[in-house]
Structures are given as structure tokens and as C-alpha cells.
Amino acid sequence: MILLPCPHCGKRNSNEFSYLGESAPRPTETGDAKLWRAYLYTKENPAGWTRETWLHSGGCGKAFLAERHSVTNEVRATWLPGRKEPDTTTEAGS
Amino acid sequence: MPTSTRKGPASVPDPIATAMLARSPVRQSKPLRQEAGWEVSSADTGAALELADLTPITKVLVRASSSAVGSSFSDFGRARRDEAGHLVVGARPDEWIVFGKAGSAAATISQIEERLAGAEGLVTLVDVTHRDVVFLLSGTDARGVLEKICAIDLSDRTSPDGTAFRSRVAGVSCLVVREDRDGRPAYLIDADRSYGQYLFDVLVDAGAEFSVEVAGYTEVF
Numbered sequence: 424m425i426l427l428p429c430p431h432c433g434k435r436n437s438n439e440f441s442y443l444g445e446s447a448p449r450p451t452e453t454g455d456a457k458l459w460r461a462y463l464y465t466k467e468n469p470a471g472w473t474r475e476t477w478l479h480s481g482g483c484g485k486a487f488l489a490e491r492h493s494v495t496n497e498v499r500a501t502w503l504p505g506r507k508e509p510d511t512t513t514e515a516g517s
Numbered sequence: 518m519p520t521s522t523r524k525g526p527a528s529v530p531d532p533i534a535t536a537m538l539a540r541s542p543v544r545q546s547k548p549l550r551q552e553a554g555w556e557v558s559s560a561d562t563g564a565a566l567e568l569a570d571l572t573p574i575t576k577v578l579v580r581a582s583s584s585a586v587g588s589s590f591s592d593f594g595r596a597r598r599d600e601a602g603h604l605v606v607g608a609r610p611d612e613w614i615v616f617g618k619a620g621s622a623a624a625t626i627s628q629i630e631e632r633l634a635g636a637e638g639l640v641t642l643v644d645v646t647h648r649d650v651v652f653l654l655s656g657t658d659a660r661g662v663l664e665k666i667c668a669i670d671l672s673d674r675t676s677p678d679g680t681a682f683r684s685r686v687a688g689v690s691c692l693v694v695r696e697d698r699d700g701r702p703a704y705l706i707d708a709d710r711s712y713g714q715y716l717f718d719v720l721v722d723a724g725a726e727f728s729v730e731v732a733g734y735t736e737v738f
Contacts, residue, residue, distance in 0.1 A: 482684055483610060
């Protein structure tokens with residue numbers, strides 16, 4: 424069982440969550456098609472730390488952001504959208 | 518040419534009278550009776566571990582920001598009774614479900630409206646009585662049954678009396694509320710109506726090793 428820490432509910436079984444994909448800043452220049460194409464379709468998919476959006480669909484129903492290692496499945500931080508993201512740059516494994 | 522002939526009023530059941538009786542999606546065991554416009558079972562077991570279908574109870578959904586309702590409602594993840602006997606459950610960070618006596622939706626809504634009259638921002642109240650099923654699993658072994666089909670730690674330390682959480686029970690997204698009865702653990706399980714019969718069957722199956730018995734409708738509010 425892989426546990427994912429929801430900021431509202433605490434650690435829960437990963438089958439309660441829906442993966443919403445890599446998280447990237449939304450383009451501010453609304454008219455630029457290139458930026459929007461990159462935002463919508465281009466994913467980095469790294470073998471390492473990645474920033475993702477998850478939805479706790481089987482629980483509180485809220486979306487949150489997570490930093491997950493795509494190889495080890497370790498999750499080092501989760502936080503709510505719009506909140507200050509935790510500083511994880513000094514931790515080992517980055 | 519074949520024609521249909523009405524054979525008199527006695528052969529045609531009154532469509533209004535039959536349609537007005539609400540039914541749970543779960544098959545009810547006999548004997549049957551009516552409770553606040555619902556067809557319910559009045560089976561009595563007296564068993565140590567019971568599963569009862571409490572779908573007729575009133576359920577009112579409240580959506581608001583937690584700052585708007587303030588301390589008049591229970592916190593997220595907690596359930597408590599209010600002065601009127603309703604069970605107020607913090608189901609989501611911005612959502613509550615108020616359980617009440619069967620057939621009391623209008624009265625419950627007006628009581629909540631009164632209590633939240635001074636709340637700032639938008640507050641949404643919806644009667645979801647017919648949207649959800651509610652089961653009551655009560656008895657000393659209730660925790661053992663639920664642990665088989667739900668991945669939450671149900672120990673007294675992490676899930677004491679008055680705990681509420683949303684999680685998957687047998688794969689179905691449910692709201693589970695622990696409200697002990699007569700000193701024995703009891704769990705209210707609220708799920709979408711369309712999953713009712715499946716979830717009920719799974720609970721009966723999981724409880725078989727603990728000799729669970731299906732009880733009739735009991736008034737808990």
C-alpha cells in the first residue's frame with residue numbers, strides 16, 4: 424500500500440486519489456498559442472523529483488500539490504494550491 | 518380489433534398512493550411497515566452485532582466556508598449532536614452533513630437556516646435524503662467488520678467516538694461516522710444511493726464471520 428499524505432486528511436491509501444498530472448505555472452499571456460501548447464501537452468516526465476497535482480477524490484474531494492520522486496515514490500511535501508510551498512531544496516535526495 | 522377494457526376501480530391501483538412510498542435501494546426483510554413515507558423493515562434481532570438500513574433518516578448537505586459557520590458546526594473530521602438532536606458531521610473542509618429524524622427535512626433546514634442566519638458569505642443547504650443510503654453497523658465487533666473493507670486505522674487512539682472521515686469502503690467512496698451506542702462501537706456509513714445494495718451485501722458478507730444480523734429500521738435521532 425502506497426500512502427499519500429493529504430493536507431486535509433493525513434496519510435491515506437493511494438487508491439483514494441486521482442492523479443491530475445505534472446503541475447506547471449499557468450501561462451499569463453493568454454493569447455500565446457505556443458505557451459498554451461507547452462503548458463497543456465508538454466510534460467517533463469523526469470526520473471526524479473516531480474511536482475504534481477493530486478485530487479483526493481475518495482476522501483475530502485480537494486486537490487493539492489505534491490513533490491514526489493517518480494522512481495522511489497517517496498513524497499517529501501504536499502501543500503494546498505495558493506498556499507506557500509514548503510522549502511524542500513535543502514533536503515537530501517533532490 | 519382488440520380493445521382494452523377497464524374492469525372497474527378495484528383492479529387499478531392508485532398510482533399516486535403507490536408512488537408516494539419511498540423505498541431504499543436495499544431489499545428489506547419482512548415484516549414491513551411504513552415510517553415517514555418510507556417502506557422499512559421492522560425485523561428485530563437482538564444480536565450482538567447488527568447491520569441496519571437507516572436510509573430514511575433526513576440528510577441535509579451544508580456547504581459554506583468554515584470561517585462563515587464559525588463554531589456553530591462541528592470541525593472537519595468530527596461529529597457531534599446539536600441541541601435539537603441532529604448529528605452534525607464535518608464531512609469535508611467546507612461541507613457538513615446534518616443527520617436528523619426521518620421525515621424532518623423541512624424542519625431541519627429551517628433550524629439550520631436560523632442558526633446560520635448571521636453567517637457571512639454564501640451558504641448552500643440541500644436536502645440529500647434521497648441521494649444517499651445510510652447503514653448503521655453496531656456491536657462489539659463492528660470495528661472488526663469495517664477493518665476488513667476499509668483501510669483507515671479504526672483504533673480508539675486515532676478514531677475515537679465522534680470521529681468522521683471520508684474514505685473508500687469496499688471500493689465505494691463513503692462518509693463514515695463513529696457514534697457509539699450503549700457503550701458499544703457503532704458506525705454510520707453514508708454512500709451514494711446507487712451503491713446501496715452492493716455495499717449492504719459486502720457488509721453482510723464481511724460480517725458473516727462475526728455473526729452479523731440484519732436488523733430493521735430503528736430510530737436513532
